Structure formats: C-alpha cells, structure tokens
Amino acid sequence: MRRTPSLFNWKPMTAVTDSVALGLDFGTESARAVIVDRNGNELAVCESAYRHGQITETLPTSGAALPLHFALQHPADWIESAADATRKAIEQSGIDVDRVVGIGVDFTSCTMLPTTTDGTPLCALERFQNTPLAWPKLWKHHGAIEQTDRMNQIAKERNEAFMDRYGGTIGLEWFFPKMLETIDKAPEVAEAAEVWLEAGDWFVWQLVGCDATELPRSTCQAGYKALWSAETGYASDAYFTAVDPTLAAAARDKMPGRMLSPGQFAGTLCNASADRLGLPAGIAVAAATIDAHAAVPGVGEAEPGTLVMVMGTSSCHMLNARQGNPVDGVAGIVDGGILPGMFGYETGQAAVGDAFAWLLKLLNLDSFDQLAQDAIALPAGADGVMCLDWMNGCRTPLMDGTVKGAFSGLTLATTPAHMYRALLEASAFGVRWIVDVLRDGGIPVQRFVASGGLPHHNPAVVQVYADVLGSEIEVHPSQQGPAIGAAVLGMIAAGESKSGFTSVADAARAMAAVPESQKQIVKPNLDHEASYRELYHRYRKLADVMQTL
Known part of the structure; x- marks a missing residue:
C-alpha cells in the first residue's frame, strides 16, 4: 500500500x-x-x-x-x-x-x-x-x-x-x-x-x-x-x-x-x-x-575564435576552434577539452603577475600605482629598454623551463619606469607570439577577452596588450572566471529538468556573458602600431639570442 x-x-x-x-x-x-x-x-x-x-x-x-x-x-x-x-x-x-x-x-x-x-x-x-x-x-x-x-x-x-x-x-x-x-x-x-x-x-x-x-x-x-x-x-x-x-x-x-x-x-x-x-x-x-579552462565558460564564451586570457601570477590563454590542426609550440590540443564540439587549444606564459611583483621587489618599491603611471607616460619602446619575459622559462611556444629572461638597452638614464614599461611590453609581445603561432597553424584568432585578477588590479597591462596586438580587448567584470565556469558546469550536471539548460554553451551565455551595452572594452592606441611592429621583431631577435646561451 x-x-x-x-x-x-x-x-x-x-x-x-x-x-x-x-x-x-x-x-x-x-x-x-x-x-x-x-x-x-x-x-x-x-x-x-x-x-x-x-x-x-x-x-x-x-x-x-x-x-x-x-x-x-x-x-x-x-x-x-x-x-x-x-x-x-x-x-x-x-x-x-x-x-x-x-x-x-x-x-x-x-x-x-x-x-x-x-x-x-x-x-x-x-x-x-x-x-x-x-x-x-x-x-x-x-x-x-x-x-x-x-x-x-x-x-x-x-x-x-x-x-x-x-x-x-x-x-x-x-x-x-x-x-x-x-x-x-x-x-x-x-x-x-x-x-x-x-x-x-x-x-x-x-x-x-x-x-x-x-x-x-x-x-x-x-x-x-x-x-x-x-x-x-x-x-x-x-x-x-x-x-x-x-x-x-x-x-x-x-x-x-x-x-x-x-x-x-x-x-x-x-x-x-x-x-x-x-x-x-x-x-x-x-x-x-x-x-584556467573553466574560465572560458566562466566569461560566457561559447564560440570559436576567442582567445580567453586568464591573467594572474602566470597566464593561461585558451582558444576554441572548429579544426584540430597540430601546431608547433602549442602544448595541448584536445577534442572537447574545453567545450563540447570544438577543439580546445591551451597556451600560456610562465611568468606574468609574479614577474611584475619580482621587479617591484627588485626595485625596492611598495606599490605599482606611481610606477604604472610613470611607465604609461613613456613612449612605446621604453626609450630603447627591452625585456625578454622568461623569468620562469618559456611555456608557449618553446615549452622550455630552462631558458632565462633578460633586459637590454640599459643606460645610466634608465629609470624603474623604463624597466617596468619594458616588462609590460615583453609580456604583451609574448601574447602576440602565441597569436602568431596559432594563426600560422591555420587557427583563427578573432577576439580577445581578459579575465582573472590582474586585468582589474593593473589596467596598464591590458592597455599595453591591446596596443601590441592592435586589437580591442574585452575585460570581463568578474574576477572569479574559473569559479563561475565551475558553477556553469555544475548547473549542466544537474540536467535540463533542474537547470533549464541543454548545453554548456547555453548555460555559459546565460550565467556569465556580459550584455553588449555593459562590456568594458580597452581599445588599442593605433599610433603605436608601427612602433610595436618593429619592437616585436626586436623581441623575437632577442629571444633567438637567449635561446643559444
């Protein structure tokens, strides 16, 4: 009964x-x-x-x-x-x-x-x-x-x-x-x-x-x-x-x-x-x-061609694509590895926020505030000071933890702001190299979204990245991209009857995407385009030299 x-x-x-x-x-x-x-x-x-x-x-x-x-x-x-x-x-x-x-x-x-x-x-x-x-x-x-x-x-x-x-x-x-x-x-x-x-x-x-x-x-x-x-x-x-x-x-x-x-x-x-x-x-x-992969649904990105840059002490840059081409220097191409139905490409930089923190400590400074203002006021190229950002080795595209970083062009007139500007630019050149590797491998990179704590705590980084890439960068408002992405995945695991969602993409858009009118977009300073094109070539030459040492 x-x-x-x-x-x-x-x-x-x-x-x-x-x-x-x-x-x-x-x-x-x-x-x-x-x-x-x-x-x-x-x-x-x-x-x-x-x-x-x-x-x-x-x-x-x-x-x-x-x-x-x-x-x-x-x-x-x-x-x-x-x-x-x-x-x-x-x-x-x-x-x-x-x-x-x-x-x-x-x-x-x-x-x-x-x-x-x-x-x-x-x-x-x-x-x-x-x-x-x-x-x-x-x-x-x-x-x-x-x-x-x-x-x-x-x-x-x-x-x-x-x-x-x-x-x-x-x-x-x-x-x-x-x-x-x-x-x-x-x-x-x-x-x-x-x-x-x-x-x-x-x-x-x-x-x-x-x-x-x-x-x-x-x-x-x-x-x-x-x-x-x-x-x-x-x-x-x-x-x-x-x-x-x-x-x-x-x-x-x-x-x-x-x-x-x-x-x-x-x-x-x-x-x-x-x-x-x-x-x-x-x-x-x-x-x-x-x-880091959870940050892709965590910023509401469900389409191919968007490089999601999770920026912290190190950075992990993820991209979804329809095609699964082998790409030299990209250590991680997995079918459905980030979102179902697409090939997930994982790239990254071994030292970003911790390289900035290292320089701050080396210069015996307490805050980035004035240093960032002074650095951004300098011209592109930091008056000839150049940096190679391999303070913890190079992840993409070399996958080599033994290579070392470097500064060049130092003079008695070099200031802490010059060194910081050069390091910011080096980090941005590292991202541009990653984008070139992907595009040369036939993988479209069309948009950029920045996530993590660093873009919010240090806006100068995003501006220099935009200038070097010559592209707009969307800064996602949440500083909890991975945690939000995990919640999206948890919602999907509950099933449609409890969540109302049929796919990760649908849940990501509903739970994490930012309305067009509310997006925070950092636009590039196109006056720097020609300068950064030449400076990027110099960065690559410095990288070639340092690999032989």
Missing part, C-alpha cells in the same frame, strides 16, 4: 527559475566557493586559504628540508578550505540550500597524488607521512626534470603520434613525468600506490564517494596533462614500457575509473561530504576541469 508523505515533512521541488549552482575553484594558495543563479547573479563569493599553503621548503610533519624544485600540498587543506568557503558562501548568500542543484569543481593542473583504493592519500599513512614524494605534487613542482627529458627523448625516437597534440614536447609539470619521478626516487611509494590521479579528480571522488573502479576522471585534465585522447586513450603500453616497465604497469593497473568530460554528471553528493559542506546529500556533481 502506498504511503502518503506527511504534509509536515513534504517540501516542494525547487523550480528551475530558483536553481543555483556551487562552483569550487582550487588555486595555488586557497579555495574559493561561488554561488551563482541561472541568470548569472553572483549570490556569494568566499575564499579560504590553505592552512599549509604551498609546501616548498619543509615537510609539515617532520620539518625536513625539501629538495630544490619541490612544490607539494596537503590534501586535508583542500577538504578544509572547500568546506570553510562553502559554509561562508551559504551564510553570505542567505539561500535555502535546497536551491543548490549542482556542484562544479576546477583545480590547478597537473596537481597529482598517489592513494590507496579507498582514496586515502599515501601521505596520510604513518609509514609515508615523512616521505616527500608520497605527498601531492603541486602543478609547479619541477622535480621531474630528468624524467621529462627521458620521456621526450624516447617519444621522439619512437616518433610517437601523440606528440603532435603537444607541440612536440611533454611538459615538466605533467602527470606521467611526476609519476616516473616517484618510481625512480621513491620506489616504495610507487609500489604502495594503488591509484594515481589528478587532485581535481580526487576531490570529485571524495564528493561522490564511489568505488575506485567508478571514480570520475576528467578528460580535460587527462587530455592536456596525461597524454590521453578520446580516440586512442593514454599513450601506448609499448611507449611506456620503453620508458620504464614499472611506469607501464602503473598506467595499466593503477589508473582505474571512468573518463568524463567537464560538465558531465559524475555522481551525487555523498552524506559525508554533504555534512562537511553544509549541503543536503544527493546534489549533482560535475566531472572536474582545469582551473
């Missing part, structure tokens, strides 16, 4: 128009939670710093010094900061938590870790808590130099086809070099590892609480950082065996799970995670995506 629900316990279903999504954005230093409704209203944005931050000098357990180039994180920080930020966002928004229909996650990548089959990070086990390579390796961990060189050499010797998707180079910060580093330097950790995975996938796994065989793996993270494609899967067993038989065995046996595109339904929020976050269980959870 059917039992009629008590009227005192019954709650009406949330109407589609009331639906909101939670976006969780995991950066290098903190986690952010944003609550967004289906019309794009940001109801709350809250941030929570990781208790241990970046672990780069000593292990928090033993205090032992870490080797050079190590950058680790504490997995408990991700859980604690996400819970703290989410609870604060719920309180700030004042919403009824039953309105939350979906959760999306973006994460720094490649940040990866080894775990047991139940998801316990090996660094949480007593036997490995003082072993550095048992800890999650942050995206910027550069300990796998030797392993990266070995993987590249063998891939080139074997003429591996997957290299075409990565501009001919496997990156130092990617998944398998970091796994191989552990195999080489901490074999006891590699042997004990039962699951290897990206941190974004690990966090989604914790949210949905499924068995390891069903853990959701992001095709975005795998496609850009782990040599995976929808057509062929991961790199071949023969290639991995040629590199190291233990690596091949780990790729075969220790990477269980389901491959899911960003926005695909990964499962529902389990009871344990619901209790931590202060949300009801059963909310739809989306497969993870890379933080």
Whole structure:
C-alpha cells in the first residue's frame, strides 16, 4: 500500500527559475566557493586559504628540508578550505540550500597524488607521512626534470603520434613525468600506490564517494596533462614500457575509473561530504576541469575564435576552434577539452603577475600605482629598454623551463619606469607570439577577452596588450572566471529538468556573458602600431639570442 508523505515533512521541488549552482575553484594558495543563479547573479563569493599553503621548503610533519624544485600540498587543506568557503558562501548568500542543484569543481593542473583504493592519500599513512614524494605534487613542482627529458627523448625516437597534440614536447609539470619521478626516487611509494590521479579528480571522488573502479576522471585534465585522447586513450603500453616497465604497469593497473568530460554528471553528493559542506546529500556533481579552462565558460564564451586570457601570477590563454590542426609550440590540443564540439587549444606564459611583483621587489618599491603611471607616460619602446619575459622559462611556444629572461638597452638614464614599461611590453609581445603561432597553424584568432585578477588590479597591462596586438580587448567584470565556469558546469550536471539548460554553451551565455551595452572594452592606441611592429621583431631577435646561451 502506498504511503502518503506527511504534509509536515513534504517540501516542494525547487523550480528551475530558483536553481543555483556551487562552483569550487582550487588555486595555488586557497579555495574559493561561488554561488551563482541561472541568470548569472553572483549570490556569494568566499575564499579560504590553505592552512599549509604551498609546501616548498619543509615537510609539515617532520620539518625536513625539501629538495630544490619541490612544490607539494596537503590534501586535508583542500577538504578544509572547500568546506570553510562553502559554509561562508551559504551564510553570505542567505539561500535555502535546497536551491543548490549542482556542484562544479576546477583545480590547478597537473596537481597529482598517489592513494590507496579507498582514496586515502599515501601521505596520510604513518609509514609515508615523512616521505616527500608520497605527498601531492603541486602543478609547479619541477622535480621531474630528468624524467621529462627521458620521456621526450624516447617519444621522439619512437616518433610517437601523440606528440603532435603537444607541440612536440611533454611538459615538466605533467602527470606521467611526476609519476616516473616517484618510481625512480621513491620506489616504495610507487609500489604502495594503488591509484594515481589528478587532485581535481580526487576531490570529485571524495564528493561522490564511489568505488575506485567508478571514480570520475576528467578528460580535460587527462587530455592536456596525461597524454590521453578520446580516440586512442593514454599513450601506448609499448611507449611506456620503453620508458620504464614499472611506469607501464602503473598506467595499466593503477589508473582505474571512468573518463568524463567537464560538465558531465559524475555522481551525487555523498552524506559525508554533504555534512562537511553544509549541503543536503544527493546534489549533482560535475566531472572536474582545469582551473584556467573553466574560465572560458566562466566569461560566457561559447564560440570559436576567442582567445580567453586568464591573467594572474602566470597566464593561461585558451582558444576554441572548429579544426584540430597540430601546431608547433602549442602544448595541448584536445577534442572537447574545453567545450563540447570544438577543439580546445591551451597556451600560456610562465611568468606574468609574479614577474611584475619580482621587479617591484627588485626595485625596492611598495606599490605599482606611481610606477604604472610613470611607465604609461613613456613612449612605446621604453626609450630603447627591452625585456625578454622568461623569468620562469618559456611555456608557449618553446615549452622550455630552462631558458632565462633578460633586459637590454640599459643606460645610466634608465629609470624603474623604463624597466617596468619594458616588462609590460615583453609580456604583451609574448601574447602576440602565441597569436602568431596559432594563426600560422591555420587557427583563427578573432577576439580577445581578459579575465582573472590582474586585468582589474593593473589596467596598464591590458592597455599595453591591446596596443601590441592592435586589437580591442574585452575585460570581463568578474574576477572569479574559473569559479563561475565551475558553477556553469555544475548547473549542466544537474540536467535540463533542474537547470533549464541543454548545453554548456547555453548555460555559459546565460550565467556569465556580459550584455553588449555593459562590456568594458580597452581599445588599442593605433599610433603605436608601427612602433610595436618593429619592437616585436626586436623581441623575437632577442629571444633567438637567449635561446643559444
């Protein structure tokens, strides 16, 4: 006999128009939670710093010094900061938590870790808590130099086809070099590892609480950082065996799970995670995506040909295109890697905001305010001072972390403003080089959108970029592009019946696009066009010289 629900316990279903999504954005230093409704209203944005931050000098357990180039994180920080930020966002928004229909996650990548089959990070086990390579390796961990060189050499010797998707180079910060580093330097950790995975996938796994065989793996993270494609899967067993038989065995046996595109339904929020976050269980959870990539739907861009520039300490520039041409120097071309139905191209610059901060510190100055005013007042070309912006190596198009930056044309008349103007221009020339590489490869680049904190905190950067590119740049008003993008993906994971959206593109336009009348557009100073054309050629010549040193 059917039992009629008590009227005192019954709650009406949330109407589609009331639906909101939670976006969780995991950066290098903190986690952010944003609550967004289906019309794009940001109801709350809250941030929570990781208790241990970046672990780069000593292990928090033993205090032992870490080797050079190590950058680790504490997995408990991700859980604690996400819970703290989410609870604060719920309180700030004042919403009824039953309105939350979906959760999306973006994460720094490649940040990866080894775990047991139940998801316990090996660094949480007593036997490995003082072993550095048992800890999650942050995206910027550069300990796998030797392993990266070995993987590249063998891939080139074997003429591996997957290299075409990565501009001919496997990156130092990617998944398998970091796994191989552990195999080489901490074999006891590699042997004990039962699951290897990206941190974004690990966090989604914790949210949905499924068995390891069903853990959701992001095709975005795998496609850009782990040599995976929808057509062929991961790199071949023969290639991995040629590199190291233990690596091949780990790729075969220790990477269980389901491959899911960003926005695909990964499962529902389990009871344990619901209790931590202060949300009801059963909310739809989306497969993870890379933080910078989430900014594309996060700024409402769903069409091909727009370069979305996520500008922060470093910059990641993403472009969607209808065609999937191999392009030399572009390390990441993935079918559906950013948005479904298009090829996603990932490019980037290794030092942008942190290069500006470095110069400020070097010059012993406290603020950019006066420095920026003085720099913008100078003529294009900074009175002959030129900079090469490789303070942390060159990502696109060289994929070489060993090359060095430079200043040239210094005289006794050079001022801090000259050096800052030259660095701004160098960063802009780096973007122009990326655009040239894409266009030379047959990939249209038609529009530019700037996102992230840097365009808002430092408008001089965007103006110089516009002048060098000779093109308008739209500055998106939200400083939370990745978190908004994660919320968009969470809304899609909830399904049309709860979100009202049938595609990521539709949700992105509704939740993140800016009306034409409200767009903030930075226009180029075309009087500088001829000067910057010549200065760009000089920049490229300086780059050629520095590559030989």
